Amino acid sequence: MRNNLKKYYPIFALPTTAAFTVAFLFPFVMGLYLSFTRFTTISDAEFTGLSNYIEALTSKDFLNALWFTLKFTFVSVISVNLIAFSLAMLLTRKIKGRNFFRTVFFMPNLIGGIVLGYIWQLIINGVLERMGVTITFDPKYGFWGLVVLMNWQMIGYMMIIYIAGIGNIPSDLIDAAKVDGANSFEILRHVIIPMVMPSITICLFLTITNSFKLFDANLALTDGAPSRQTAMLALDIYKTFYGTVGSQGIGQAKAVIFFLLLAAVSLIQLKFTREREVEA
Amino acid sequence: MKKHYSKIIFILLLAVCALFLFPVFIVLMNSFKSKFYISAEPFKLPTGETFAGLSNYIDGLAKTGFFSAFITSLFITVCSVGAIVLFTSMTAWYITRVKNRFTKFTYYAFVFSMVVPFQMVMFTMVKTANVLNLDNPWGLIVIYLGFGAGLSVFMFSGFVKGIPIEIEEAAMIDGCGPIRTFFLVVFPLMKPTTITVAIINTMWIWNDYLLPYLVIGSDYKTIPIAIQYLRGGYGSIDMGAMMAMLVLSIIPVVIFYLLCQKHIIKGVVAGAVKG
Numbered sequence: 001m002r003n004n005l006k007k008y009y010p011i012f013a014l015p016t017t018a019a020f021t022v023a024f025l026f027p028f029v030m031g032l033y034l035s036f037t038r039f040t041t042i043s044d045a046e047f048t049g050l051s052n053y054i055e056a057l058t059s060k061d062f063l064n065a066l067w068f069t070l071k072f073t074f075v076s077v078i079s080v081n082l083i084a085f086s087l088a089m090l091l092t093r094k095i096k097g098r099n100f101f102r103t104v105f106f107m108p109n110l111i112g113g114i115v116l117g118y119i120w121q122l123i124i125n126g127v128l129e130r131m132g133v134t135i136t137f138d139p140k141y142g143f144w145g146l147v148v149l150m151n152w153q154m155i156g157y158m159m160i161i162y163i164a165g166i167g168n169i170p171s172d173l174i175d176a177a178k179v180d181g182a183n184s185f186e187i188l189r190h191v192i193i194p195m196v197m198p199s200i201t202i203c204l205f206l207t208i209t210n211s212f213k214l215f216d217a218n219l220a221l222t223d224g225a226p227s228r229q230t231a232m233l234a235l236d237i238y239k240t241f242y243g244t245v246g247s248q249g250i251g252q253a254k255a256v257i258f259f260l261l262l263a264a265v266s267l268i269q270l271k272f273t274r275e276r277e278v279e280a
Numbered sequence: 281m282k283k284h285y286s287k288i289i290f291i292l293l294l295a296v297c298a299l300f301l302f303p304v305f306i307v308l309m310n311s312f313k314s315k316f317y318i319s320a321e322p323f324k325l326p327t328g329e330t331f332a333g334l335s336n337y338i339d340g341l342a343k344t345g346f347f348s349a350f351i352t353s354l355f356i357t358v359c360s361v362g363a364i365v366l367f368t369s370m371t372a373w374y375i376t377r378v379k380n381r382f383t384k385f386t387y388y389a390f391v392f393s394m395v396v397p398f399q400m401v402m403f404t405m406v407k408t409a410n411v412l413n414l415d416n417p418w419g420l421i422v423i424y425l426g427f428g429a430g431l432s433v434f435m436f437s438g439f440v441k442g443i444p445i446e447i448e449e450a451a452m453i454d455g456c457g458p459i460r461t462f463f464l465v466v467f468p469l470m471k472p473t474t475i476t477v478a479i480i481n482t483m484w485i486w487n488d489y490l491l492p493y494l495v496i497g498s499d500y501k502t503i504p505i506a507i508q509y510l511r512g513g514y515g516s517i518d519m520g521a522m523m524a525m526l527v528l529s530i531i532p533v534v535i536f537y538l539l540c541q542k543h544i545i546k547g548v549v550a551g552a553v554k555g
Contacts, residue, residue, distance in 0.1 A: 005378055005458045012374035012458070016367045016429050017386060022412065023426025024393050027404035034404065042407050087296070090289050097290070103541060104297050110533045110544075112487025114504040115526055119303050122310065122523070126322035152303065157548060164549050202552050213397050216489045220508065237399045238490070248403060259400040266395065 035252040040245070052253035061228050062254055065236035072143065072232065073211040076150040080207050081200075084155045088162035089188075102163070106156035117220020120149045124221075135222060142222040142230030149217055154210065158203045165199030166192065194278045201273040208269055212262050233258050304530065311336055311527045315520030332520065337528070340510075340521030346528055349506035356417055356492065356502060357485045360424035364432050364481050365474055367425060372436030373466055377445075387437065393430035398490065401427075406494045415495050423495060424485055432477045435551065439473040440466070472550070479540070479547035486533075503529050 005012075030042070035052055039045035056062055087105060091098055108116070124135050124145045135141045169192065177187050193200075215234040218224070224231030224239065231239065237258060240251035309325060310318045314332040317324075326332070340346065375383040405423070409415050414422055443466065451461045467474075489504035497505055507529060510522050537544060 004452070005374065008458045009374065009378075012370045012462075013383075013386070016371040016425065016433065019367075019422050019426030020390070020393070020429045021426070022408060022414070023405055023423045024396075024401060024430070025389065027401035027408055028393075028396065030404040030408075031401055042404070087293075090293060093286065093289065095286060095290055095293070097293070101293050101297055102545075104300050106545065107534070107537060108300065109548075110483060110487075110537050111530060112489070112504050112533075114487075114489050114507050115529050118507065118517075118522055118526055119307050122318070122322050122519075123303050123306060125319060126306075129320065129322075152300070156300075160545055160549055161552050164553075198553075206552060215398075216487075216504070219489075220511075223511075234397070234399050238402070241403050252403060255397075255399045255402070259396055262397055263395050 031252055032256065034249065035256045038246075038249045040248055048249065052249040053257070055250050056253040056257060059250070059254075061231070061236055061240075062233075064229060065231050065233050068139075068143070068230065069212060069232045072146060072150075072214075073208060076147050076154075076211045077204065077207045079147065080151055080154045080158055081203055083151065084158035084203065085162050087155065087159045088166055089192075091159070092163055092166045102156075102160070104156075105159055108152050109154070109157045111153070113214070113216025114220045116149055116153055117217040120145055120152070120217075121221050124148070136225035136230075139226060139229040142225070145221055146214070146218065146230070146232075149221060150211060150214070153217075154207055158207065161199050161203055161206075162196065165196035169195045194276075197273065197277040201270065201277065204269055204273060205266060209262065209266055212265065233261075307523055307526050307530075310519075311523035313520070313523075315518060318519040318523060336520035336524040339518070340524040340528075343518070343521050344506040344509060344525055345501060346503070346506055346525060349501040349503050350532070352417065352500050353486060353502040356420055356424075357482055360421045360428070360485050361478050361481045363421055363425045364428050365478055368429055368432035368477070369436045369467060369470055369474065370462060371429070372433045373440050373462060375433075376437050376440040377448075387433070390430045390433045393427075394434065398427075402490070402494065409495050415499075417496060417500060420492060420495055423491070424481075427491070428481055428484070431551075432481065435473055435477055436470065439470055443469055475543050476547040476550045479544050480551045482536075483548075 034042065034045055036047060036049060037045040038048045038052075091101060095101075111119075121135060124141065128134055128137070128141060133141070135145055173191055173195070174187060177191050182190070213234055214232055215238070218230070218232050218235045219238075222230045224235055228236065228239070233254075237251055237254045240247050240254055306322060310322055312332060312334075313326045313330045313336075315336065317326075317330040324330075371386075375387050405427075409419060409423060413419065447465060447469075448461055451465045456464065487504060488502075489508065492500075492502045493505050493508070501509065507522075507525055510525065511517050
């Protein structure tokens, strides 16, 4: 049968592989190559060695975006997961309206980044109005605005994953801990958290990568203002490519650094939390 | 005592719930206010003087061409998701069942693509699309199939590994060729994964801004492009039209969510666990 199937490559695998080559594989390899060149339209690429990387890593905007992204990721990952986990704990109890709450908390996750950005721009500017300023007045407003937005979007999603994780804990495990005289905090610390470690792994992974890659909401909420100080890495790369003439090579080098950083951070995180997963 | 406790939790959850609904409510309310009163006092209910009826909606629809953007978004999302589900499930079955060095490499290339952020291939992909004449809605479907293939192939492959091969062999012995075996036997078995893949890709493509903007943005608008278009050259925004268009873009999402809520929640959990 396998030999029979093998001949069907053009029907089964070719369409996807061809599209994949056009939309990903070729652009990826080309992008890697172009990061070592100077170019504006690809056909005029001139090899320049590591100079793009040096310029990227000494660019004030890029370093600022890097620091902003790291700070943002750190704060949002912690707040999203803490709140989502707490809500999941509450919603796995017997409480009326459980499904209703779940439905409402998850809803913002379906709204796209551009729309989210403008919704929160209205709200945050409305609050800041009392002080006579707007969100682009000071980078710290943009920062906290993005954190609030991220929380609103991601909490429901993470909560759903935690609910599934908590629901999978065998109830006799918790009963046994109660019989042994453990209080609620001890049960949480020594039974529930170790048992939902797989969910924690997933949620940390999703919140870290989503915070790191945030673009649409950043563009809509502040567009980097004031003067690129609230631009995260993805937005800074976009602006380097399309905002300044002749700096595409630097933009591509920034993109390679961005990719390597994201891959490194997520692999370290996966390894770190996977080691803490236990069997029931 | 215990009953008292759960009452407090219930009230707490209601408060959180209000916080979650508050932003949408504010936008809805402001969409009926005259545009000059929106930025200044967004939290006040419209009164006789500030009430603008449907004028923001009429304005916004004219400025953004929202209905044609809706059709474009719908076309791109439905066709891309259809193409992704059909082609990646076939590919996943093929590369899982035919084992050689080439299919193994293909599989790892797909998995690798999942960790690469869009910005890494953004510029070169757009240039490639221009050269190959893929910079139109039909071409965009090809791009989405290619860029979305990683996660979808990965998820379908995971499922195929769990299908007992005897079922397929029985179909083959009964005289089915690979195509009939796939569509009559394998594809129906994949239904749970198909739903998950469809939901995850729908949420991504419907809301995606940057990719369609760069590939077809000069000739076509999807909903996110139409919304972003309302921001003028110097960051000035017609707040009235903006509020109205935000409301119109949230409505289809909420309808979709309420109709397929069960599948969506199951889908994102399954997708997260496998992805």
